Amino acid sequence: MxxxxxxxxxxxxxxxxxxxxxxxxxxxxxxxxxDKPASLPSPHDEYIKSENSSDTASGLYKVVPDENGSYKILYDDPKAEASKSSEEECTVNTDKADREIEKLKEKKEQLEQQINSASGDEGKVRELEKKLAAVEKELAQKDNDAYRRQNAVIS
Structure with missing residues (x-):
């Protein structure tokens, strides 16, 4: 050969x-x-920093000591930080439903007082008792958590 x-x-x-x-x-x-031939340049890569790149690198591994003195590897995940920042704080406001329930309770008390004061007139007492029964029925439907959740304002 x-x-x-x-x-x-x-x-x-x-x-x-x-x-x-x-x-x-x-x-x-x-x-x-x-001797290497002078006509062939050696190939190499060059990093060109863009305008949008930050000074800190993302997605890096770090070796850090833990509480026991041994070392552990931590990973800085840029996607996790992005998802944390996109969280929004929401508040639930049930004031409108609560005010409506309070008005019904006040109306119930007023009707009970009117029934007690109008004990002599039976026609008026029956009419007030019908109104009181309707208010109690409406109050029973609205004075619960399900009604408050349905009528809550989320902001």
């Missing part, structure tokens, strides 16, 4: 159909003294 020029510890064959033989061992001096 005929071999060609040795560069960078590789064997170049004149006839590629023949199997390659082991490359000869070269000394450190021979490797350092090899």
């Amino acid at each position: 005929e071999t060609g020029v040795i560069q960078n510890s590789t064997v170049f064959q004149k006839n590629p159909s023949e199997p390659a033989m082991a490359s000869p061992v070269r000394s450190l001096e021979d490797r350092d003294n090899t």
Whole structure:
């Protein structure tokens, strides 16, 4: 088998159909003294910082000591921080329903007082008792948590 020029510890064959033989061992001096062709520039990557990039890197691993003195690995996840900042605080306001219930309770008390004061007139007492029964029925429907939730204002 005929071999060609040795560069960078590789064997170049004149006839590629023949199997390659082991490359000869070269000394450190021979490797350092090899001349690289000047016409081929060495390839390299270059980082160009964009306007939108921040000074702090995202998605980094850190090794930090824990409370026992051993080390643990933490990951700074930029997506988790973004989701935390998008949380909104909501408040539920049931004041309107509460005021309506309070008005019904006051109306019930007024009707009971009117019934007690009009004890002599039975027609008026019956009419007031009908009104009182209607108010008590409406109060029973509205004085609960389900009604408050239905009529709550979320902001």
